[in-house]
Amino acid sequence: xxxxxxxxxxxxxxxxxxxxxxxxxxxxxxxxxxxxxxxxxxxxxxxxxxxxxxxxxxxxxxxxxxxxxxxxxxxxxxxxxxxxxxxxxxxxxxxxxxxxxxxxxxxxxxxxxxxxxxxxxxxxxxxxxxxxxxxxxxxxxxxxxxxxxxxxxxxxxxxxxxxxxxxxxxxxxxxxxxxxxxxxxxxxxxxxxxxxxxxxxxxxxxxxxxxxxxxxxxxxxxxxxxxxxxxxxxxxxxxxxxxxxxxxxxxxxxxxxxxxxxxxxxxxxxxxxxxxxxxxxxxxxxxxxxxxxxxxxxxxxxxxxxxxxxxxxxxxxxxxxxxxxxxxxxxxxxxxxxxxxxxxxxxxxxxxxxxxxxxxxxxxxx
Amino acid sequence: xxxxxxxxxxxxxxxxxxxxxxxxxxxxxxxxxxxxxxxxxxxxxxxxxxxxxxxxxxxxxxxxxxxxxxxxxxxxxxxxxxxxxxxxxxxxxxxxxxxxxxxxxxxxxxxxxxxxxxxxxxxxxxxxxxxxxxxxxxxxxxxxxxxxxxxxxxxxxxxxxxxxxxxxxxxxxxxxxxxxxxxxxxxxxxxxxxxxxxxxxxxxxxxxxxxxxxxxxxxxxxxxxxxxxxxxxxxxxxxxxxxxxxxxxxxxxxxxxxxxxxxxxxxxxxxxxxxxxxxxxxxxxxxxxxxxxxxxxxxxxxxxxxxxxxxxxxxxxxxxxxxxxxxxxxxxxxxxxxxxxxxxxxxxxxxxxxxxxxxxxxxxxx
Numbered sequence: 185x186x187x188x189x190x191x192x193x194x195x196x197x198x199x200x201x202x203x204x205x206x207x208x209x210x211x212x213x214x215x216x217x218x219x220x221x222x223x224x225x226x227x228x229x230x231x232x233x234x235x236x237x238x239x240x241x242x243x244x245x246x247x248x249x250x251x252x253x254x255x256x257x258x259x260x261x262x263x264x265x266x267x268x269x270x271x272x273x274x275x276x277x278x279x280x281x282x283x284x285x286x287x288x289x290x291x292x293x294x295x296x297x298x299x300x301x302x303x304x305x306x307x308x309x310x311x312x313x314x315x316x317x318x319x320x321x322x323x324x325x326x327x328x329x330x331x332x333x334x335x336x337x338x339x340x341x342x343x344x345x346x347x348x349x350x351x352x353x354x355x356x357x358x359x360x361x362x363x364x365x366x367x368x369x370x371x372x373x374x375x376x377x378x379x380x381x382x383x384x385x386x387x388x389x390x391x392x393x394x395x396x397x398x399x400x401x402x403x404x405x406x407x408x409x410x411x412x413x414x415x416x417x418x419x420x421x422x423x424x425x426x427x428x429x430x431x432x433x434x435x436x437x438x439x440x441x442x443x444x445x446x447x448x449x450x451x452x453x454x455x456x457x458x459x460x461x462x463x464x465x466x467x468x469x470x471x472x473x474x475x476x477x478x479x480x481x482x483x484x485x486x487x488x489x490x491x492x493x494x495x496x497x498x499x500x501x502x503x504x505x506x507x508x509x510x511x512x513x514x515x516x517x518x519x520x521x522x523x524x525x526x527x528x529x530x531x532x533x534x535x536x537x538x539x540x541x542x543x544x545x546x547x548x549x550x
Numbered sequence: 551x552x553x554x555x556x557x558x559x560x561x562x563x564x565x566x567x568x569x570x571x572x573x574x575x576x577x578x579x580x581x582x583x584x585x586x587x588x589x590x591x592x593x594x595x596x597x598x599x600x601x602x603x604x605x606x607x608x609x610x611x612x613x614x615x616x617x618x619x620x621x622x623x624x625x626x627x628x629x630x631x632x633x634x635x636x637x638x639x640x641x642x643x644x645x646x647x648x649x650x651x652x653x654x655x656x657x658x659x660x661x662x663x664x665x666x667x668x669x670x671x672x673x674x675x676x677x678x679x680x681x682x683x684x685x686x687x688x689x690x691x692x693x694x695x696x697x698x699x700x701x702x703x704x705x706x707x708x709x710x711x712x713x714x715x716x717x718x719x720x721x722x723x724x725x726x727x728x729x730x731x732x733x734x735x736x737x738x739x740x741x742x743x744x745x746x747x748x749x750x751x752x753x754x755x756x757x758x759x760x761x762x763x764x765x766x767x768x769x770x771x772x773x774x775x776x777x778x779x780x781x782x783x784x785x786x787x788x789x790x791x792x793x794x795x796x797x798x799x800x801x802x803x804x805x806x807x808x809x810x811x812x813x814x815x816x817x818x819x820x821x822x823x824x825x826x827x828x829x830x831x832x833x834x835x836x837x838x839x840x841x842x843x844x845x846x847x848x849x850x851x852x853x854x855x856x857x858x859x860x861x862x863x864x865x866x867x868x869x870x871x872x873x874x875x876x877x878x879x880x881x882x883x884x885x886x887x888x889x890x891x892x893x894x895x896x897x898x899x900x901x902x903x904x905x906x907x908x909x910x911x912x913x914x915x916x
Contacts, residue, residue, distance in 0.1 A: 256818070485651070
């Protein structure tokens with residue numbers, strides 16, 4: 185194998201493969217990166233049996249071939265190079281990365297022991313990368329980061345009829361998005377952190393195809409694909425969807441970024457529980473914090489209010505996450521009675537993505 | 551007290567006071583920030599008995615006065631504000647930070663229990679901030695970050711005759727700088743981390759005055775001052791200075807940034823001990839790494855070589871730190887026999903600052 189390629193392009197692909205595969209695998213073959221040069225360019229790939237990644241880059245191929253090398257030093261070497269072009273060539277038992285005055289020689293691992301990249305499962309449908317990302321990123325952010333309860337680390341993706349629906353919850357907040365779908369049936373629980381990473385891989389305008397079977401979901405686009413094992417846990421759909429049916433006590437329409445700014449400024453006063461209070465008033469929302477050491481804060485944000493005047497307390501970071509999902513837009517807060525969730529929604533954008541975010545209020549002494 | 555000031559100016563001063571005082575003090579009074587408004591502006595100050603800080607900012611003072619408030623929420627509140635101007639006013643038992651639609655009210659702490667900012671010790675001499683920083687920053691970086699042996703966390707500052715000398719070592723490397731001095735006698739051991747922070751406070755062209763007595767060192771400039779308790783430990787001067795007298799085996803003149811780049815690129819191959827090898831050859835230095843998993847690297851850098859051809863291994867991070875201190879310049883490596891330190895030096899700059907950096911080589915099997 186022998187090829188010349190753009191250092192930046194090759195470096196970004198190697199970094200993505202190294203990042204999308206977990207960092208600590210005992211078996212160096214499974215932690216390795218497959219590099220394959222063919223007439224049309226080079227493919228960088230990895231498969232740790234949970235996840236499989238394949239990314240393509242343009243290259244001038246002098247000699248075709250395929251090798252397996254340690255992923256991390258290969259990625260770090262490319263990242264550190266100053267030269268715009270790099271030569272990559274097999275020399276004996278080494279893969280040499282060559283620059284004008286330097287040679288970086290990686291050991292060749294046993295390519296035949298590597299599982300390779302599995303074929304894509306059957307096609308379920310297609311969607312523009314930008315649209316998919318705008319639905320996936322806020323929903324994936326509402327999933328739990330703790331592996332103790334796997335079902336809460338996943339995004340439930342369901343395609344049925346003309347809509348694709350995504351839902352995730354960590355039990356303290358829940359996010360739901362719905363977008364136009366012309367594909368077939370789909371019902372999978374996907375690791376949220378991987379899904380959020382993967383939707384950033386293709387170009388914004390690229391078309392992404394979704395592929396699924398009973399065991400895997402794959403996303404593929406021009407020049408790349410990622411597949412992941414599904415989470416094998418029953419998502420509590422009925423309970424989740426029931427939460428979406430709000431009995432509204434008060435509706436507040438407000439600029440999401442203005443409210444997010446006020447919440448951020450109340451954080452130094454959010455106290456030991458990180459709590460901020462929203463007081464719905466005539467034509468405004470007052471954002472308040474109170475802490476025995478730091479003191480008190482109050483800031484008012486203009487709002488269109490419909491319904492009862494009331495007061496709710498929230499975890500500041502959950503409220504901030506929810507508002508961030510609506511950045512640049514007006515958001516509607518549908519506030520329910522007692523300890524029932526507050527529902528955040530906005531008008532669907534031009535891309536047809538509808539987003540609903542639920543935040544559970546804090547129990548307060550009032 | 552009542553004044554209006556630039557939010558950015560006040561926020562930077564409050565952040566600096568909060569940062570220069572340690573984060574965890576049990577006594578809220580000692581952790582507090584003194585805010586004093588007089589005809590000429592506002593002073594922000596703190597004193598945790600180890601360190602004292604005072605910074606001045608312009609303000610339109612409507613009503614003079616002084617208060618003590620919690621430093622951290624005050625700094626965080628100012629940092630989060632969008633408005634260019636902010637009003638700060640005492641209202642009952644609170645200091646209110648007021649914006650168009652917000653009010654942030656900090657409790658007033660007992661100003662009379664606060665030690666205040668002590669008077670500056672006697673003047674020892676003056677120096678331009680930029681010149682002082684170029685001598686202090688690399689030397690302070692060679693000090694230890696571990697408090698177990700306090701003497702190695704300090705910079706020994708000595709003024710005598712026409713030179714001010716700074717020296718620090720963590721026992722694996724040592725940095726020494728010398729700069730023109732027209733002040734008096736000075737002999738103090740100063741916490742390195744604080745010294746490195748403080749020299750960034752004044753403007754580059756500002757004149758800094760150094761003040762010292764047996765207990766404290768203070769730096770003062772237009773609009774601010776910081777003082778610190780000295781480290782009470784005898785610095786091993788004799789041994790340190792003996793190390794500066796090198797018996798040179800080989801001299802290598804090289805662009806510091808080119809060599810630093812090659813060392814950085816060898817890091818993925820630096821192995822479990824983080825070691826890189828310099829091989830001095832005809833008209834070049836070869837930078838090499840070797841690791842059982844990652845493979846081998848070799849890169850050659852043009853150099854002017856005088857003396858024996860030889861090979862030395864170093865901790866990559868120590869060598870990188872040393873080369874960074876000479877960034878943008880040609881550096882001379884004076885390599886000594888065996889396990890004696892390699893000495894890095896460069897021509898003194900226009901500012902008259904001379905810098906010498908010693909790195910102890912690694913014991914290697916060769």
